[in-house]
Structure formats: C-alpha cells, structure tokens
Amino acid sequence: MSAVRESRTVLCVDDEKHILSALRRLFRTQGYEVLTEESARAGLALLETRPVDVVISDMRMPEMDGVEFLEQVRLRSPDSMRLLLTGNADVRLILDAVNRGEIHRYITKPWDDHEMSLVVRHALERKALVEEQRRLEALTQSQNERLRELNQSLEAKVAARTAQLEASNDKLKRNFLTSIQVFSSIIELRCAKLAGHSRRVADLARRLARRLDVDARDTQLIFIAGLLHNIGKVGFADAMLEMPVSRMNGELLGLYRRYPERGEQLLMPLEELREAATLVRSHQERFDGEGFPDRLAGLDIPLGARILALASDYDNLQIGVLAEHSLRPEQAAKLVIDSRGKRYDPMVVAAFEELTSGRVPVEPKHDWARRVHELHPGMRTSRDLVRGDGSLLLSAEHVLTERMIRQLSEFEKLTDTVLTVYVNLEGATQ
Structure with a gap:
C-alpha cells in the first residue's frame, strides 16, 4: 500500500475561530491542504464545489449540530472520512453520530496534536485502501468480462463447426483450462512467495480426489477450484499479501476472512465456473465448524472444499502464508495429520497420509x-x-x-x- 498522498484535503468546520486556526496550523505542517468553515451550512456548500478527503466537525454549532452536519456529509460526499470533535463525553450524542453520520472516529477537546495527527493519518490510509481496493476490483471485473467474451466467442466457433464438434470441444476444454491457469497467476505475479502455489494446491487436490475415488468430472472441478481458490485476494494490497495470517488482527483479519466469499462473487458470473465458485467459497471452512465464511461443519462442507482446505494449508505452511516461519514438508504434514477431525475431514487426512507416506504406488507415466x-x-x-x-x-x-x-x-x-x-x-x- 502506498503512503498517503500529500495532496489530501482536510475540511475543518467549527464556529470558534481559534479552534480553526489551531487545526490549520497543525495540518499545514504535515503537507495537507486545509480548508476551514465557521458553519455547517458553509461546509456543505463547499462540498458541492470540490472533493474533500477528511471532514472534521465540532459537535456543538449554531443552526446545525455536528451529528446532523456529518449525516449530511455522508449523504452528499460518502467517500469523505468523517471525524467528530467534541468537548464532552456524552455517549448518547456520540452513538447518534456513529449511527447517523457513520463517523470514523471522535476526538475530545482539548486534543493532543500527536494523537490528532495519527487519527487523521489513519483515516486517510483507510480511505486510500478503499480506493485501491475499488480500483483492483474494477480491474478484475474488466478481466472477468474479457474472459466471458472470449468464452462466448469460442462457443460460437464450436457451434459453427458442427462437423468437427468432438475435436473442437477437446480444444475448447484445453484452452479454457489454460486460461484459468493464466488467470489464477494474477496474484502470484504480485507476491514472490505465492509463485506456483495455486498449481501445487490444484495438483495435490486432484491426487487426493482420485485417491478418494471421486469421479472424473468432479475431480476436474476440484482441480479448477484449486487453481482459482485464491482469486478473492486480488483486491489485497501488496503488503497484505506478504503478511502471514498469524500477524493479522482487527480490521485486517476481517478483510482477509472475506476473500473466499469475494472469490465466489468474482467467479459466479461465468456459468462454467459456478460449481467451482462454491468450492472456492467453502475452502476455508473447518471440519469442526470453526471456519469461515459460513461456519459449516462436517459433511455439510462440500467434499471438494474439504480436500482444498487440506491441500491449501499444506502448501501455505511451507511458504510462510499462515505463520512467519516456513515449515519443512514433513513438519507441515505432521500439523495437518494432527488436525484430523478438527480442521480437516479424517477421511481426507487418511488419503493424504497414504499419498505422503509413499504407500500409494506412483502411477506410471506413459x-x-x-x-x-x-x-x-x-x-x-x-x-x-x-x-x-x-x-x-x-x-x-x-x-x-x-x-x-x-x-x-x-x-x-x-x-x-x-x-x-x-x-x-x-x-x-x-
């Protein structure tokens, strides 16, 4: 995530001139463009003429109090981060501001300059994160649409060549799988430790599915879902992709836990990927019901998702995605096996043990x-x-x-x- 831009604009609204002067001096030294108004109506009029990144409002003002003013700001300039400056700790008023104005934070008077600077900086960083996420989501939607158009074009060509239907269908399947493999590498190009992760997960998941006697169609579906299981992370900032899950907390952890659901949303517009999208949504569910996003448990979790959960964690443990220290394959395998019945389906763990112990003969390659x-x-x-x-x-x-x-x-x-x-x-x- 890039640093907050120096061109960010802060609007301060207060009916006391000395308060506005103090805020202007504080923020100008930090490179922000500072705008001030002495009334809520003047502040709203200014928002009609130009965008503002952060709005700081006093609670008690004539004509319109801070709660009503910030509620109007939310309606007229929803992307502006809203902060409330209050001289008292009236919980009811603060809750009113949270509910109606959806404020980011409130600051009590008199304020500490350092604390005030941090609050504004954090608000701007959050706004920048939202803007970057929107940009990446728009990019993903555009690529999704291009992939849909490509698929429609291929289907039209197959329909036009009825005489060569069988050969054309085989070629279409190969090209579609290649497109998925390329599409799945978008995130891996941004994070070095993820290079090859989706392909390794898909390959292990396919071998587990075969060991569990899953039919050929569903095995292929699990393989495709393995290639795409991380696509919901496309909106993450680079720093978040690099950060181990064990170091995440609060808002960051909440954002991380939404990626399986986001992955499903990105894939659902493509009819060919809707079944795979269901597996992508559920691949972080746990056998004991403590996973996310739906807290499914046991056999309520689709078999393909149960397989992907183990395959993904096994590789993530070795490349430092789940914890700061990477594990050797045998250490990662032990953790997986020890989590039988808790994180993972015992039946899938049994198949994994057979694969990793070498008891399963290697199929000859022709x-x-x-x-x-x-x-x-x-x-x-x-x-x-x-x-x-x-x-x-x-x-x-x-x-x-x-x-x-x-x-x-x-x-x-x-x-x-x-x-x-x-x-x-x-x-x-x-």
Whole structure:
C-alpha cells in the first residue's frame, strides 16, 4: 500500500475561530491542504464545489449540530472520512453520530496534536485502501468480462463447426483450462512467495480426489477450484499479501476472512465456473465448524472444499502464508495429520497420509522426456511445462508446431536454461 498522498484535503468546520486556526496550523505542517468553515451550512456548500478527503466537525454549532452536519456529509460526499470533535463525553450524542453520520472516529477537546495527527493519518490510509481496493476490483471485473467474451466467442466457433464438434470441444476444454491457469497467476505475479502455489494446491487436490475415488468430472472441478481458490485476494494490497495470517488482527483479519466469499462473487458470473465458485467459497471452512465464511461443519462442507482446505494449508505452511516461519514438508504434514477431525475431514487426512507416506504406488507415466532440440511438429505434450518460478509456459495436451518449438528454443537461449518437455508415447520415438 502506498503512503498517503500529500495532496489530501482536510475540511475543518467549527464556529470558534481559534479552534480553526489551531487545526490549520497543525495540518499545514504535515503537507495537507486545509480548508476551514465557521458553519455547517458553509461546509456543505463547499462540498458541492470540490472533493474533500477528511471532514472534521465540532459537535456543538449554531443552526446545525455536528451529528446532523456529518449525516449530511455522508449523504452528499460518502467517500469523505468523517471525524467528530467534541468537548464532552456524552455517549448518547456520540452513538447518534456513529449511527447517523457513520463517523470514523471522535476526538475530545482539548486534543493532543500527536494523537490528532495519527487519527487523521489513519483515516486517510483507510480511505486510500478503499480506493485501491475499488480500483483492483474494477480491474478484475474488466478481466472477468474479457474472459466471458472470449468464452462466448469460442462457443460460437464450436457451434459453427458442427462437423468437427468432438475435436473442437477437446480444444475448447484445453484452452479454457489454460486460461484459468493464466488467470489464477494474477496474484502470484504480485507476491514472490505465492509463485506456483495455486498449481501445487490444484495438483495435490486432484491426487487426493482420485485417491478418494471421486469421479472424473468432479475431480476436474476440484482441480479448477484449486487453481482459482485464491482469486478473492486480488483486491489485497501488496503488503497484505506478504503478511502471514498469524500477524493479522482487527480490521485486517476481517478483510482477509472475506476473500473466499469475494472469490465466489468474482467467479459466479461465468456459468462454467459456478460449481467451482462454491468450492472456492467453502475452502476455508473447518471440519469442526470453526471456519469461515459460513461456519459449516462436517459433511455439510462440500467434499471438494474439504480436500482444498487440506491441500491449501499444506502448501501455505511451507511458504510462510499462515505463520512467519516456513515449515519443512514433513513438519507441515505432521500439523495437518494432527488436525484430523478438527480442521480437516479424517477421511481426507487418511488419503493424504497414504499419498505422503509413499504407500500409494506412483502411477506410471506413459510419456517420454525430451529436450527442445529433440521435439518434432505433431508431438503432443503430456504434462504442463512450468518455469522454475511456477509460471506456466505450455499446458498439457498441446500439439506442438514448428513455430512453438522455435519459440521454446529461443526462450532457452534468452534465459540460459534447459527445458524438459514431456510428450505422449505415440508422438515420440526413443
């Protein structure tokens, strides 16, 4: 989050000139533009002509008291942060100001300059946070709309090519999954420790689902939800993305706990993602009912969400999202297993134990590893091609073309790396 801008404007309204003079001297030394008015009506008239970031009003004024004035400010300039300056501690009046004017804070006279400065600064920082969140939400909505338009365009093309329906549908599914993978990396580009997190969570969730004999369609749905489970964090400031959950409290923790619900809201406009959106909403629920946002418990939590809860926490424990200190895989696994029946479904934990203990045989891969210079047009990738930082270069099931192979070769030269590409057996020769 950036610091509060020096161009912020503070409006002080009080019928006592010496109070206005004191406030003007205090705030001008801090780089704010300070406006003063000696009556509530004059203050309201000024708000009609220009935006104001913070409004400070005295409680007792002729014609209109501070409660009525701040209520009018809320109606006419809802984005202005509202502070009440009062010479008494009348709880009823203060509650009236909170209910009607929705004030941010109240300050008693005589005030301490340092405390007054902190209150105004905190109000401005909160306003800046709200503005940044709105900007990011608008950006996300725009990207969501673009993705919807792309999907509609693809569906129209598939409908127009009835003769090639089966092949076109396969291609559409692959492209849609690739779009989701790219979309899910938006947050990870802003926070280094999150790089590759969504892909790892989705992969572990898919393996757990298979171990639990979940059918292929629902397994794919859980995989997609795993890629998108953190999308509700898109409105978080960079500093909040970097902060471990264990250090959050108060308003910050409240904002954090709304991200699963926000993720559902962002995905619901896309019909293809509505089922995944339900899993995204519930992936922070706990088996004992102490999770959020709905405090679901036990089997009331969708199975996919129960799987994602374990997969997400297991990776978050290792990258420092939940606590300040990152854990080794075996330490994270022990914490997960010890939380059986509390945070996690015992059935999902049992499947996780089998996967991590090595008792589950590794499924043989019917593919071959190839260097880029060994690739040929027509080969089909069998696994996602991922960079070292976790970002996706090429998704599985892509048919390689001469142009793709040339681009991979150029990428190796530019980054001084050696890529290993896995291709299906029928498209490779030993």
